[in-house]
Amino acid sequence: MVDPHVPVAGNAVATNVELFERACEVLPGGVNSPVRAFGSVGGTPYFVARAEGAHVWDVEGNRYIDYVQSYGPGILGHAPPAVVEAVSAAAADGTSYGAPTEREVLLAGEMCARVPGLEMLRLVSSGTEAAMSAVRLARGATGRNKIIKFAGCYHGHSDSLLAAGGSGVANQGLSGCDGVTPGAVADTVVAPYNVLPDIDDSTAAVLVEPVAANMGLVAPAPGFLEGLRAACDHTGALLVYDEVITGFRLAGGGATEFYGVRPDLWCFGKVIGGGLPVGAFGGSRELMGHLAPLGGVYQAGTLSGNPLATAAGLATLEALDTASYERLEATAMRLAAGLEEALADAGVEAVVPRVGSLLGLFFGGRTPRNFDEAAASVASGLYAPFFGAMLRRGVALAPGPYEAIFVSVAHSAADIDATIAAAGEAAAEVAAELS
Numbered sequence: 560m561v562d563p564h565v566p567v568a569g570n571a572v573a574t575n576v577e578l579f580e581r582a583c584e585v586l587p588g589g590v591n592s593p594v595r596a597f598g599s600v601g602g603t604p605y606f607v608a609r610a611e612g613a614h615v616w617d618v619e620g621n622r623y624i625d626y627v628q629s630y631g632p633g634i635l636g637h638a639p640p641a642v643v644e645a646v647s648a649a650a651a652d653g654t655s656y657g658a659p660t661e662r663e664v665l666l667a668g669e670m671c672a673r674v675p676g677l678e679m680l681r682l683v684s685s686g687t688e689a690a691m692s693a694v695r696l697a698r699g700a701t702g703r704n705k706i707i708k709f710a711g712c713y714h715g716h717s718d719s720l721l722a723a724g725g726s727g728v729a730n731q732g733l734s735g736c737d738g739v740t741p742g743a744v745a746d747t748v749v750a751p752y753n754v755l756p757d758i759d760d761s762t763a764a765v766l767v768e769p770v771a772a773n774m775g776l777v778a779p780a781p782g783f784l785e786g787l788r789a790a791c792d793h794t795g796a797l798l799v800y801d802e803v804i805t806g807f808r809l810a811g812g813g814a815t816e817f818y819g820v821r822p823d824l825w826c827f828g829k830v831i832g833g834g835l836p837v838g839a840f841g842g843s844r845e846l847m848g849h850l851a852p853l854g855g856v857y858q859a860g861t862l863s864g865n866p867l868a869t870a871a872g873l874a875t876l877e878a879l880d881t882a883s884y885e886r887l888e889a890t891a892m893r894l895a896a897g898l899e900e901a902l903a904d905a906g907v908e909a910v911v912p913r914v915g916s917l918l919g920l921f922f923g924g925r926t927p928r929n930f931d932e933a934a935a936s937v938a939s940g941l942y943a944p945f946f947g948a949m950l951r952r953g954v955a956l957a958p959g960p961y962e963a964i965f966v967s968v969a970h971s972a973a974d975i976d977a978t979i980a981a982a983g984e985a986a987a988e989v990a991a992e993l994s
């Protein structure tokens with residue numbers, strides 16, 4: 560047994576394998592979030608020592624072109640100087656006060672200015688908290704209980720939203736989650752993505768990822784978001800966009816601007832924290848007025864609106880202009896086309912769906928429209944060998960087939976070319992294994 564408290568003898572730098580063995584002694588599965596454990600792809604996670612721009616380096620000194628980017632926050636790439644400086648300066652002034660600060664007002668103002676229809680928001684510390692609190696607010700504001708969500712969409716790990724929760728749960732090969740009581744999900748209805756569900760006047764909220772990015776990448780079918788909007792208007796249910804991934808990524812105003820269909824409530828996270836723990840939920844002044852201290856829906860947080868997180872979020876949003884979105888989209892287009900071609904040339908059938916700068920990768924000839932079709936692609940089993948072959952060539956995709964591919968403004972043309980070249984070799988390796 561490895562003693563996790565003792566550094567590896569005679570070796571200043573532990574290897575990935577050594578660190579993982581020690582991690583498994585003190586952290587369940589060796590990780591603090593299940594998808595990091597390589598359970599669905601096999602092998603040992605690389606332990607990151609540092610990161611800069613499009614690249615991460617592990618403790619053994621291996622460099623990877625990184626398409627995980629913290630699963631979304633890294634839109635500027637790793638350690639962008641403006642964010643590092645903002646966080647360092649903020650830290651010197653104190654890391655948390657339990658009293659309001661100017662940066663909370665500035666960040667909320669920036670977000671409301673960018674997202675069409677967003678008037679007010681509350682900052683929290685994770686996307687999970689944002690979605691959980693938005694549901695409570697929707698129930699409090701409507702006086703109704705039922706919520707509708709879509710299979711394969713992830714809204715964090717609060718009990719009532721874990722039903723059919725996409726990537727994290729799906730990558731573990733679990734059908735559901737132990738410890739979530741039937742009561743906790745009794746008012747949660749799970750419907751297939753891209754089909755208009757039955758929404759009636761007992762429905763408090765319909766939660767949707769406006770682009771589903773936790774079952775690979777699945778775009779909304781034409782008319783899907785418009786249909787949800789109309790049905791919610793008709794029944795008085797609130798439409799809740801979970802923009803934790805799409806927010807400030809698809810466009811300055813997120814999916815709301817990208818598709819031109821406004822929800823009643825929004826959830827945000829990831830990009831708005833610039834890599835620090837953050838989330839937010841918001842809506843109209845009238846709806847947000849139901850929240851304590853103005854109204855009867857309680858919600859709170861010791862670290863909500865944290866000085867470091869708001870400094871990082873502000874610096875990130877300030878760095879994102881029209882040119883950033885054009886660059887992100889151009890990078891993603893080039894990568895999508897290159898990956899598709901490289902895989903096809905090797906004789907491996909695959910599709911690379913793209914919405915704005917978000918990419919997915921599905922093996923097989925069909926572009927999935929919902930979770931069942933995504934799962935059918937994953938059942939090919941090709942993601943794991945492809946992932947491994949890419950990692951050995953210095954390209955880090957997410958260690959699970961249901962995750963999106965995240966590009967950043969820091970990915971250069973050379974990074975993309977190297978990735979496409981690696982994909983050609985990796986695909987040939989996969990094809991050779993198949994035949």
Ligand SMILES: *Cc1c(COP(=O)(O)O)cnc(C)c1O
Pocket residue numbers: 684685686687688690713714715716768773801802803804828829837838
């Ligand atoms: C990541 C994610 C969440 C949860 O955010 P955490 O910060 O991990 O709690 C919620 N919704 C979506 C769409 C996400 O991708």
